[in-house]
Amino acid sequence: MAFVIAFAGKGGTGKTSLAALTIKYLMEKRKGPVLGVDADSNNCLNEALGIEASATIGGLREDSLQAVRGGGPRPGGMSMEELFDYQVQQSIIESGGFDLMIMGRPEGPGCYCAANNIIRKYTDKLSDSYPYVVIDNEAGMEHLSRRTTHKVNILLVVSDPSKKGIHTASRINALVDELKLDIGRRALIVNRVPAGESGFKIESVPGHLDVAGAVPQDENIFRLDVAGEPMLNLPEDSPALTAFYRILDTLDIP
Numbered sequence: 001m002a003f004v005i006a007f008a009g010k011g012g013t014g015k016t017s018l019a020a021l022t023i024k025y026l027m028e029k030r031k032g033p034v035l036g037v038d039a040d041s042n043n044c045l046n047e048a049l050g051i052e053a054s055a056t057i058g059g060l061r062e063d064s065l066q067a068v069r070g071g072g073p074r075p076g077g078m079s080m081e082e083l084f085d086y087q088v089q090q091s092i093i094e095s096g097g098f099d100l101m102i103m104g105r106p107e108g109p110g111c112y113c114a115a116n117n118i119i120r121k122y123t124d125k126l127s128d129s130y131p132y133v134v135i136d137n138e139a140g141m142e143h144l145s146r147r148t149t150h151k152v153n154i155l156l157v158v159s160d161p162s163k164k165g166i167h168t169a170s171r172i173n174a175l176v177d178e179l180k181l182d183i184g185r186r187a188l189i190v191n192r193v194p195a196g197e198s199g200f201k202i203e204s205v206p207g208h209l210d211v212a213g214a215v216p217q218d219e220n221i222f223r224l225d226v227a228g229e230p231m232l233n234l235p236e237d238s239p240a241l242t243a244f245y246r247i248l249d250t251l252d253i254p
Contacts, residue, residue: 009158011139017196056104
């Protein structure tokens with residue numbers, strides 16, 4: 001069974017960048033294949049990893065629904081469930097050292113519950129094939145309230161140094177307790193701490209959420225974002241990378 005690391009937090013805190021850097025860390029430090037799961041309807045993890053999004057779970061679901069409504073032929077006489085299972089397997093993007101599965105945005109109206117449940121099902125199903133799974137959840141708390149995050153070894157709640165971000169992290173932590181989600185450990189990472197605040201510390205968070213550490217604002221990340229380059233190209237001496245790697249080293253990742 002895979003060791004699962006999931007990310008949550010307020011939008012704009014850089015959690016997708018940290019998810020990408022976690023995949024980089026696992027490839028370098030643990031040498032095992034990693035499954036990245038972009039569970040955000042506004043998929044960005046593929047861009048942070050420098051790969052094209054060829055197919056998404058939301059898009060495949062819409063295609064399947066159209067096929068059912070249209071009564072079209074099904075290859076090999078497969079049932080719709082078998083066909084969709086095959087399509088999902090084919091949609092996994094393979095890259096050097098990691099694979100990626102993307103939820104994406106369903107084209108039709110309505111909520112994302114079905115696509116989220118599919119992501120959850122196939123994350124569990126594929127866990128036996130990977131030693132590590134890294135899940136980049138959508139911003140806010142909707143994915144938690146729909147119970148689409150579960151069986152997680154470490155949940156990293158990402159905040160910026162603002163009071164609003166810390167309060168959002170505290171609410172996410174409380175919601176995990178309320179829903180009794182199956183999460184082994186929870187920790188807060190304060191990201192994008194401004195230059196000149198190297199001594200920034202937050203000793204505690206309402207709800208007793210452990211503080212894993214702080215990551216400084218990094219000009220190198222800004223330059224990669226502006227140039228549209230992946231986080232995997234971040235220089236090894238980048239302040240954010242070295243600080244974040246030190247945090248990951250403390251999390252007892254097997």
